[in-house]
Amino acid sequence: MSRIDIPIYATLALAAGPAMFWRSFRDLRTRRLIQNTPTARIRSMSMGLVEIEGTVAPRSALVAPFSGRPCAYWEVDIATRARRNAWSTVHRNASGHPFYLRDETGVALVYPKGAQCKINFQVEEQCLGISLPDLYAQYLHDQRLTMSALWRLGAMRFRERLLEEGQRVYVLGSACPRARATTISDGEEMQATGTEDMRARRLQTLDDETAAVVRRGENEPTFIISQQSERDLTAQLGLRAIGELIAGPALTLLGLGYWLYAMHAGQVFK
Amino acid sequence: MHPGEVLGTVAVLFAIVGLVGYWLSIYNSLVALKNSIMRSWANIDVLLKQRHDELPKLVKTCEGYMQHERAVFDKLSEARGALLKAQTVAQRAEAENLLTRALGQIFAVAEAYPDLKANQGFLQLQSRISELENQIADRREFYNDTVNTFNTRLGQIPDKWVAGWLNYVTAELFHVDQGDRQDVEIKFAMAG
Structure with missing residues (x-):
């Protein structure tokens, strides 16, 4: 990863994190629907x-x-x-x-x-x-x-x-x-x-x-x-929802952290 | 504001939104499940209504042939009356089982009347009622599956806490009558 790539990845993480977090609830809902x-x-x-x-x-x-x-x-x-x-x-x-x-x-x-x-x-x-x-x-x-x-x-x-x-x-x-x-x-x-x-x-x-x-x-x-069987499907959805529930905020924090520290250090737009 | 503080605030916000979202997902799914129980119960009623509409036709067809079997028809009408009066799941289950047994008796007695057995109208009604009986049995099973899922979730943590907050109590299963669990005794009258 080059230095030029980091801001791109940070921006992508900042955009994808909340979307992933939101998707985790959708997956949880689908999982519940299948189970119920x-x-x-x-x-x-x-x-x-x-x-x-x-x-x-x-x-x-x-x-x-x-x-x-x-x-x-x-x-x-x-x-x-x-x-x-x-x-x-x-x-x-x-x-x-x-x-x-x-x-x-x-x-x-x-x-x-x-x-x-x-x-x-x-x-x-x-x-x-x-x-x-x-x-x-x-x-x-x-x-x-x-x-x-x-x-x-x-x-x-x-x-x-x-x-x-x-x-x-x-x-x-x-x-x-x-x-x-x-x-x-x-x-x-x-x-x-x-x-x-x-x-x-x-x-x-x-x-x-x-x-x-x-x-x-x-x-x-x-x-x-x-x-897939119902059991496999719910297991897969459950794992994915947990993954997204953790990865979503983590990505957002990483992306946000990069930009905040970059701005704090005055490295942006220089 | 220091970046660390902003990140901390965002992390806390995520945690709050995550917990509220999770709680809401449990709440919504419990409400949906409760409605699903009512829906599956109402769906049994749809088939019962269809069966109810077929019964007068069956009685009318059979009466002409089975004039000496008054007791069988009385049982059927008694069962229909009980079904109309039934309020709770247990009463309904009992009345339905009574009706199923009465129908079974009519079909069993009809075996002794070859003219009736050869009647196309009777055969069609018999097949239609048997089909409806199978569908009703399937839907009762489906109702019990839904109730079982609901009751299981009501006993599990954290769903139990949300259900307690909603004042939800366990739903009643549709139990089969004791008489229907016993083996059916079949007696054949030997000719000569």
């Missing part, structure tokens, strides 16, 4: 905030953009190399398609838009921007990312996380009644025309069984989709 909400069975879940657990089943025929694997939901992010080997995320994208969640008692439809997804990365690749593999270059092209030419001047990192069929997930979100869709062509017609297949039949069954839709609520914005 018992897991409901899908068949009997009530409308409003619910916590459910089950296995994922896709609703749409989705393919993850980087790995090409069939999945129920995907999320990708692209980062470029910033100062001091740190990565700076420049693009995020998610499939946003709803998927089914099934437990022993029923099926719910999850709309993942706006969810805080805690899914492990299954693909992570770093490459030089000028020699990007076709797959990533094509993705940048398809997404019409105007800054992509600039990003490609340095190293880039591509990450992808997926929810695949049969994976067990935990969902905390707001349940609301499902909208009844009008079927354009019914089963018999599909059978007669030979367009009905196993997948269509299975989707129809799941659709009929769907008890409710789980999404981000208007009054309760907490919406979590996690691969």
Whole structure:
């Protein structure tokens, strides 16, 4: 760390400290909410905030953009190399398609838009921007990312996380009644025309069984989709909240201390 | 003011804000949990109302076939009356268990009436009521889970102090009737 860097870090610490301190309370609240909400069975879940657990089943025929694997939901992010080997995320994208969640008692439809997804990365690749593999270059092209030419001047990192069929997930979100869709062509017609297949039949069954839709609520914005169990999730949030509760004030004091002593010694603006 | 004094003041401020914030987070979550108990209790009522609406239809369908089973219908109407009068969690639990047993008896007696068993309306009602019974059982369990979380927190420090300040007392669990814990005795009448 050079002498020129110290004021920058002190200012960053001064700005980040209170934000971190504030965030610790938000994490504590989320942790309490998870702990206080018992897991409901899908068949009997009530409308409003619910916590459910089950296995994922896709609703749409989705393919993850980087790995090409069939999945129920995907999320990708692209980062470029910033100062001091740190990565700076420049693009995020998610499939946003709803998927089914099934437990022993029923099926719910999850709309993942706006969810805080805690899914492990299954693909992570770093490459030089000028020699990007076709797959990533094509993705940048398809997404019409105007800054992509600039990003490609340095190293880039591509990450992808997926929810695949049969994976067990935990969902905390707001349940609301499902909208009844009008079927354009019914089963018999599909059978007669030979367009009905196993997948269509299975989707129809799941659709009929769907008890409710789980999404981000208007009054309760907490919406979590996690691969971790409830216990792991609360433990992680608790540790993070304690860390932020200590680190927030510590960073603020460090940043403030630097500037106060610098001003006291008359070193500022000289 | 010396920088050390400013830093000391800021540190104390952080400590005060931290403690107040922590206390508020406990306070808010206890209030939310208390409301959650009331909500889960009310959510059982929603299903009970649905079951209540199905019962007259069931009685009407069955009465035509089971004219000699007056006692079974009397028990059902007695249980419905008790449910309407119930005030406390314990009274409600007792009345609901009575109603569940009365329904069980109707379905058991219906086995002896092949015409009734073949009636589509009866089959639909039976399936609907069984479905509602399962959902009610789930929601009772959910209610008990919420009450358990609340009661546990009321016994833990520092939540106990905040709950004491709020005058919160432990909530009542929904207990299953003693009769429902016993094994069901099934007797088959052997023909010939």
